[in-house]
Amino acid sequence: MTTAPVISGFASLDALVRPRSVAVIGASDEPARIGGRPIAYMKDRGFAGPIWPVNPKRPTVQGLPAFASIAELPAAPDVAIIAVPSALAIQALDELGTKGCRAVICFTAGFAEMDEKGAEEQQRMTAVARKHGIRLLGPNCLGVFNDAIRFYGTFTASFEKGWPIPGRIGIASQSGAYGTHIFSAALDRGIGTQVCITTGNEAEVALGDVLGWMAQAPEVDVICAYAEGIRERESFLAALDLARRNRKPIVMMKVGRSQLGGAAAQSHTASIAGDDAVTQAVLDEFGVVRARTTEEMLDIAYAATRRIYPAKNTLGVLTVSGGAGVLISDAAEAAGLPMPPMPEEAQAKLRALIPFCAPRNPVDCTAQVTNDLKLISTFAESVAVDGGYSSILSFWSQTAAGRSLGPKLHEQMRAIREAHPDRLWVMSMLAPNKVRDYEADGWLCFEDPSRAVVAIEAMGRFGAAFAKAEAPQPEIPLPKVELPPTTPSEAVAKSLLDAAGVPAVPEHAAPDSEAAVAAAESIGYPVVLKILSPDILHKSEIGGVLLDIANADQVRQGFGTLLDRARHHAPAARIEGVLVAKQIPTKGEGGAVEMALGIFRDPVFGPVAMVGLGGIFIEVLKDVAFRRCPFDTAEAERMIRSLRGFPLLDGARGRPKADVAALAKALSALSAFAVAAGPRLAGVDVNPLLVLPAGQGCYAADAVIEVGAA
Amino acid sequence: MTTAPVISGFASLDALVRPRSVAVIGASDEPARIGGRPIAYMKDRGFAGPIWPVNPKRPTVQGLPAFASIAELPAAPDVAIIAVPSALAIQALDELGTKGCRAVICFTAGFAEMDEKGAEEQQRMTAVARKHGIRLLGPNCLGVFNDAIRFYGTFTASFEKGWPIPGRIGIASQSGAYGTHIFSAALDRGIGTQVCITTGNEAEVALGDVLGWMAQAPEVDVICAYAEGIRERESFLAALDLARRNRKPIVMMKVGRSQLGGAAAQSHTASIAGDDAVTQAVLDEFGVVRARTTEEMLDIAYAATRRIYPAKNTLGVLTVSGGAGVLISDAAEAAGLPMPPMPEEAQAKLRALIPFCAPRNPVDCTAQVTNDLKLISTFAESVAVDGGYSSILSFWSQTAAGRSLGPKLHEQMRAIREAHPDRLWVMSMLAPNKVRDYEADGWLCFEDPSRAVVAIEAMGRFGAAFAKAEAPQPEIPLPKVELPPTTPSEAVAKSLLDAAGVPAVPEHAAPDSEAAVAAAESIGYPVVLKILSPDILHKSEIGGVLLDIANADQVRQGFGTLLDRARHHAPAARIEGVLVAKQIPTKGEGGAVEMALGIFRDPVFGPVAMVGLGGIFIEVLKDVAFRRCPFDTAEAERMIRSLRGFPLLDGARGRPKADVAALAKALSALSAFAVAAGPRLAGVDVNPLLVLPAGQGCYAADAVIEVGAA
Structure with missing residues (x-):
């Protein structure tokens, strides 16, 4: 547009x-x-x-x-x-x-x-x-x-x-x-x-x-x-x-x-x-x-400069050295470049030609090919056609510079590339004086195969981005957001976010202890009680959160405790009562995974969303993902999957898989909220967001929205 | 020897x-x-x-x-x-x-x-x-x-x-x-x-x-x-x-x-x-x-090939391009090569010569030096003498190939290297035809400064290893270990390890419930009860561990529960009673950090020790360190500090610092145990080892010793 x-x-x-x-x-x-x-x-x-x-x-x-x-x-x-x-x-x-x-x-x-x-x-x-x-x-x-x-x-x-x-x-x-x-x-x-x-x-x-x-x-x-x-x-x-x-x-x-x-x-x-x-x-x-x-x-x-950008990049390797094949496999895995195996029939065909070749991928044709040079073409053709790789790395070390093999190798390599000009053909060789010749034939030449792998992988990243740009761009609907004039209370923050698609834990504000009991009974025990004040942002620091409240008596007692603590630690704070919230289980089988979501305002790029697993993952390991707002759920899921701690959401340690779809939806919704809220939004902190097992959704258990000057 | x-x-x-x-x-x-x-x-x-x-x-x-x-x-x-x-x-x-x-x-x-x-x-x-x-x-x-x-x-x-x-x-x-x-x-x-x-x-x-x-x-x-x-x-x-x-x-x-x-x-x-x-x-x-x-x-x-291997490597950078200075700083940090700043007086001295130079390190002498070429020597001398760096990387890009500056630069670079031949002098330049000349003067030449940084860092690793080899080698006393003929019970495993210097949680075996009560009273509540059987290796899988046992009644009740569970899940197992163990707190302020220590036998290198933080750090993040056995406490501490999760032992999240010294001592002792135990030792699993705050030690809460055939 x-x-x-x-x-x-x-x-x-x-x-x-x-x-x-x-x-x-x-x-x-x-x-x-x-x-x-x-x-x-x-x-x-x-x-x-x-x-x-x-x-x-x-x-x-x-x-x-x-x-x-x-x-x-x-x-x-x-x-x-x-x-x-x-x-x-x-x-x-x-x-x-x-x-x-x-x-x-x-x-x-x-x-x-x-x-x-x-x-x-x-x-x-x-x-x-x-x-x-x-x-x-x-x-x-x-x-x-x-x-x-x-x-x-x-x-x-x-x-x-x-x-x-x-x-x-x-x-x-x-x-x-x-x-x-x-x-x-x-x-x-x-x-x-x-x-x-x-x-x-x-x-x-x-x-x-x-x-x-x-x-x-x-x-x-x-x-x-x-x-x-x-x-x-x-x-x-x-x-x-x-x-x-x-x-x-x-x-x-x-x-x-x-x-x-x-x-x-x-x-x-x-x-x-x-x-x-x-x-x-x-x-x-x-x-x-x-x-x-x-x-x-x-x-x-x-x-x-070859202008070949595979949208879905795969690497086939043809090598005369098994050692180089291993090294290239290591480099490809480190770079995240897939090397799928050759089809079984093709492997059998190659094995019939050179009994002790390793035809899986890397395809090691072994020094045997030097006895029957036509086999080089056969192997290269099989890698291109049977393997169907978009990028092919051919390793020949100093053989390519040899008096006898060099010219014959060049001839066959020229022919195979001409037959398949849509592939990215890359030569790794120690033959400085042959580089210009191969390049003239459309080959890329690298001395070091590891460097070749890094460059090939990048072509796939370009290709994927170009393909994405050609696809229809996702519409990200923005919610209607009316920010209050100043930083709101937790309850208001959560209801604003809930309305925008970031679900909040079911909860009710209760001005007095009997209202709190009524709220708890309607939500169902156990509940959490939290002090409710626009002036107290970090409740847990003053002991303003009580967990595991199991019955009406405990609600009444907790109400009093919280008011006492608030008066003691923040005597000037306006107290509006307590919040009574459903307590989401976080321990044991079926317990929720604690995530942290946030928005901050980058001085150049504006609102940026952050997601990470709660606790040590953020604080000790800095295991978080960022993305400029807004973005769709597919992008949100990509962010979530990029976390090192993602296995914890994906069934590690015998847990059920968490509701990643709901989490992605909430994260995408938060990103749209951030844009819709406009420049007065200084930051959002949803921590924890509790993610239940798949199908059961996720809930913001606490949230802060910081509002700046107009 | x-x-x-x-x-x-x-x-x-x-x-x-x-x-x-x-x-x-x-x-x-x-x-x-x-x-x-x-x-x-x-x-x-x-x-x-x-x-x-x-x-x-x-x-x-x-x-x-x-x-x-x-x-x-x-x-x-x-x-x-x-x-x-x-x-x-x-x-x-x-x-x-x-x-x-x-x-x-x-x-x-x-x-x-x-x-x-x-x-x-x-x-x-x-x-x-x-x-x-x-x-x-x-x-x-x-x-x-x-x-x-x-x-x-x-x-x-x-x-x-x-x-x-x-x-x-x-x-x-x-x-x-x-x-x-x-x-x-x-x-x-x-x-x-x-x-x-x-x-x-x-x-x-x-x-x-x-x-x-x-x-x-x-x-x-x-x-x-x-x-x-x-x-x-x-x-x-x-x-x-x-x-x-x-x-x-x-x-x-x-x-x-x-x-x-x-x-x-x-x-x-x-x-x-x-x-x-x-x-x-x-x-x-x-x-x-x-x-x-x-x-x-x-x-x-x-x-x-320069044979200069600094035991304590530091990098000083002299650059004519600020951009290259930033890039080199990034590369040095990624490689773990320290770039300490120049002394304040030296910085002031250089600033007096070129007002808008950046003399901290990287020392950016800016293109101003091309107006007064003698300044190159002054800057290089200051980096060598005032900075005292063992390795010096000098970045001149294509300037070194220039008609006017090239020869003058070379002359000054030759002189500075001759005056300080003990340093590793490295030139990063785009002047292929000058490389041999600089090399003849004792310089190393790299086109790419990032590659130079990686090579320089390696010289320091060699230097540190050579210095370590010259230092007196630590004596690692081996304990006397007599392995039982087959895999022992947890209690025997822990007492064997305790005798070898891996402290076990205070605990007593109790054949009946009244002995269990007596043991609990002598240890002090709360205690942990565990089923005691040489045939049940993974107790928690059958519910064979009870926590938070707070009084004599609970001990009696727990004793019965454990025996019931054992009979139900492992009817053929020989039951020797229960283990009554001190319960080490793992939650809250002053709670212990859970570690996992282990020994496995590598087919080539023999017993290898492993250490990691318990739970997700090992299972999800594979955050562990290995070392061939045996090794001293200094080496054990190096392993512990290499863990990504180390901050959790070092006061992260407001916890007190854990007793890393005791943990290192236990890990080193375990490594000596593994060697002393001989080839029949198939493996050891100490999980968890609970590390209390500094000065309070650490305790193995569970341990398995696997014994193989003679």
């Missing part, structure tokens, strides 16, 4: 990345200086449009006629590069706006990355850009290049090592140095980057804008992104959504995962390094694959 | 790896055939000693005079290679023994890796080798090479790609194909392998013998090992111990980690792929670093 406006929004970066004319403010005659490099690069490589240097002190710059001021430019340039000192940058931006320029790349540093004063200056800069409707990249950025049109609006020194080579990678990076590190590392591996955009301090254009531009740009097939913190929600989410709908994989390095790294990220830039777990949940939601290392990022990007 | 015999034992492989004369049985005139390759290789590269081909059909083989039979050889060769069909191999081995040959490499396949009959043939082969005192490598192995003396007793085709280059890596592999894969991958990276030994079916020489030989051989500094399963205990343990005492790092790829991989390993070879977790525990014990991928193995071996 948001496609059209989003694309037009992202296309507003066209002038930044695909300009027909370029002005350089603070142009230098010296090709190695910051203001000189873009001009030198574009001249060297033949940018087709005009390049207009602005420099009041020189008639020419690097042989081009220079202009004394922005006002004197012959026209508004499609893009202007600002490379003047920080004191002059904002004025230059304003003059460019007045001239009619609508895209600016600002190299100049000394803004929010520096100090408070710099941050204020940057806010002024943003305001000037907005006033003119300028798409502003930076400040403090390394710029942009688009090799397709020989536009190099960057002062990176990495071209000293080599110019971009043909390829269809796009790099989007908040860090200039690391963005060009990715470019340079890819270059060393023969992977071509066509577009690289670094966003620096993100005064106006943010990472999401850049990802969105790449998601719709024909220059880019595969996106490599480097992020320290996501500052902007709308463009980021729209970009991830557009990328998956356009079947463009994004592989992202998001640093600051560790405590130490998070601290370093904050000292390094002006990033708000949002909670890493929330970012991870958002990346998972859109099928963005997060790389742990630069090398892994490039492995995945390299594999993605 | 075992040094001398072990070394002389391992030196018995000298003739296999360092022969002065070589015979080839089944020698081929064809240099590409299995029986031809070793001769061709040795002739090509100039092996100094005589090469004696045995071939009844030819007067010469590859230009060398051939012998018609083993008997006709001019003397017993130091080593003989058997390359005849399987039907002839054992006879050849026997003739070689008769001739006086004491070292044989058997290429021939068709033994235990094939079928039952092959396994029987292999046993015959082992017997023949033992009869003559022959050290036999294989059968079904790819052989040995020792490049130091140009001995190539192998038919690997990997030399077609390139001869070994100088270097001090030793490869020990059960898989021939994978062993030479490691060699070939190392070669591609410029890492030299001097010795490679593949063990095949291990009819006589096992992986441990080979590791032990390398541990004492001057040819090898760093050992790369590939294992599918460890078949032999004594030589393996002695080898790991000798290697760490000789400060030779072992990096091992042990496959079969996953379920799938384990299944593949068993179909691939005749390995007994022992429980992976036990192997892991043994490797940890001796400081062997386990690599997850071949690439990681080579990264670690490469780093180890």
Whole structure:
């Protein structure tokens, strides 16, 4: 539904990345200086449009006629590069706006990355850009290049090592140095980057804008992104959504995962390094694959250049070494990549050809094939056709480089791939001089089979996300929610949630002890008594909860006890009586499993839902799952199943299976509630939510809704 | 204490790896055939000693005079290679023994890796080798090479790609194909392998013998090992111990980690792929670093060639990119490599030089240094001297390849390393053509900083293990244990363990109800009653345990209940009465933490101890630690602290800290008990062991000792 406006929004970066004319403010005659490099690069490589240097002190710059001021430019340039000192940058931006320029790349540093004063200056800069409707990249950025049109609006020194080579990678990076590190590392591996955009301090254009531009740009097939913190929600989410709908994989390095790294990220830039777990949940939601290392990022990007993304990925392995087969099996299991066995008949067929082969999968054809090379084709064909795997990893170690076997192996591998071009064919070999030949035939080549497995697994994650984007998107109906003006009592909180689909334990508020007895009799014993006050949030801390109340006398006695405790520990609290609630059994056969559900507000991504098993699972093991709100029950169930402690809901230790369907429904309903409640909702804490055996539902036994200022 | 015999034992492989004369049985005139390759290789590269081909059909083989039979050889060769069909191999081995040959490499396949009959043939082969005192490598192995003396007793085709280059890596592999894969991958990276030994079916020489030989051989500094399963205990343990005492790092790829991989390993070879977790525990014990991928193995071996193994490793990072600094911090935290901050004064000093640098650690000197290159030295010197880090990672990306900065950077890096040669200096850069220069200066070079971090961390693990080997080894006194002839009752089991230092809950056996009352009164209420029978191992399954017995009446009633239940569920069981035991509180403030301790007998490594937190931690999360028995309390405490659930013993959730010292003492005592009990001990299960708050000790509340046949 948001496609059209989003694309037009992202296309507003066209002038930044695909300009027909370029002005350089603070142009230098010296090709190695910051203001000189873009001009030198574009001249060297033949940018087709005009390049207009602005420099009041020189008639020419690097042989081009220079202009004394922005006002004197012959026209508004499609893009202007600002490379003047920080004191002059904002004025230059304003003059460019007045001239009619609508895209600016600002190299100049000394803004929010520096100090408070710099941050204020940057806010002024943003305001000037907005006033003119300028798409502003930076400040403090390394710029942009688009090799397709020989536009190099960057002062990176990495071209000293080599110019971009043909390829269809796009790099989007908040860090200039690391963005060009990715470019340079890819270059060393023969992977071509066509577009690289670094966003620096993100005064106006943010990472999401850049990802969105790449998601719709024909220059880019595969996106490599480097992020320290996501500052902007709308463009980021729209970009991830557009990328998956356009079947463009994004592989992202998001640093600051560790405590130490998070601290370093904050000292390094002006990033708000949002909670890493929330970012991870958002990346998972859109099928963005997060790389742990630069090398892994490039492995995945390299594999993605084949543009084969199996929606349901399976791995078949053909190996000449049993040891490698075992190692690959270990790696596949660790990566979560399924390796189903070959059909029995196919195994029998292969065993008839080589008696001591291991044909299950990994299919170990053993060194026997070197005696009868035609068998290689037979085995490969069987893995492809009988096995039907979407991805096939073929391990040949240094055999592929051998004088005798090498060429014959290559010939057969070429033929099998040509016969089945829809599969992802991956070669693991130690034959550096054969890599380009195999690649030309459509193969992917990895020296290390374990790295190959990680890259293959990622193709399946992309494929699954793309397939999901094509499927009808679930409608998540939002309830009507009217939040009270301030944080409500537990009873009100639970009734609000109950109305929204998060069932509450049957309970009644009782202003006096006889009303409490009546309530208990109607609910049925045993019951729980809880002090009822809008001013006491954490009841158990003051002894405000009584369990196992078994008869009317105990209700009366408990009522008095709770009022005494409340008066003693919280004399100023308004006491409205007690809550009488059904006591859900948690012990023994048929007892409920205690879960904790919650909502918190992420500063960037808004309401985020959390689910975990109660007690030690959350507190000691941090075993929780997160998801941006809202989401449907299928997604809720996926979250629940991702918990390490999930077996406890699934019949571990001889318990009956818990009502996971009801739990998923409650979690999804909570996520819809969070969105419907709007920005005044500061947080929700449903703890415990008691999940009974399958078919018997689940009940919130306690809940807090925190309401913030309007 | 075992040094001398072990070394002389391992030196018995000298003739296999360092022969002065070589015979080839089944020698081929064809240099590409299995029986031809070793001769061709040795002739090509100039092996100094005589090469004696045995071939009844030819007067010469590859230009060398051939012998018609083993008997006709001019003397017993130091080593003989058997390359005849399987039907002839054992006879050849026997003739070689008769001739006086004491070292044989058997290429021939068709033994235990094939079928039952092959396994029987292999046993015959082992017997023949033992009869003559022959050290036999294989059968079904790819052989040995020792490049130091140009001995190539192998038919690997990997030399077609390139001869070994100088270097001090030793490869020990059960898989021939994978062993030479490691060699070939190392070669591609410029890492030299001097010795490679593949063990095949291990009819006589096992992986441990080979590791032990390398541990004492001057040819090898760093050992790369590939294992599918460890078949032999004594030589393996002695080898790991000798290697760490000789400060030779072992990096091992042990496959079969996953379920799938384990299944593949068993179909691939005749390995007994022992429980992976036990192997892991043994490797940890001796400081062997386990690599997850071949690439990681080579990264670690490469780093180890510097022979700098810090006993207490810390990482200082000098970076020109803040983004890389964050990424490296994440990687270091994930690897468990400490990055302590720079001293405050040093940070202030660096900030005075470059105002917007980030001097904490990572030390980000920012691109400012390119304006004043001398600052690079100042920063590096401060990281080394003020920071005092044992390992220093210096990140320069493609800057190191730049025309202008590259040479100046190199000059300063050379000087700083020369001034501090005791540190591990590691460069992360994208400058393939500079790698050899930096390496010549003593630097390690990695493209990817994350891979560098993993390798650096491993050097510290080696260093810690080597330091531990030099420290006085703890004496672990063994108790006197007399196991009963068969599995004893719970009471006997606990008293045996109690006598060995695993404290049991105070308890008394009571043959009748009045004795039970007397016992309960002497212990103090509440007590636990348990049915007492040598025939009922799992009491709770038949309702044979009663808790919360609070007075004499309840004791009498409980006694009757238990006897009724026993008669009903296990009518044939011999009933000796009930056990009356002190009930240790497990709930609330001051309640005990339930642990489970156990002993099981690994088929290769003997008694292994296990510890875990009781309940879900073991059953759902598999959160347990293993260690070969016996071990001291320090090691026991390390195991306990390695548990994910350890915070529950350490004051999580507002509990008092548990008596971890007493728990460690009990665990160590159990490990000594397991050894003292001898091979008839099949297993021990102490579950639960109740650990009270610090200072109050721990008690076994239940215990089973399984006794096997003598």
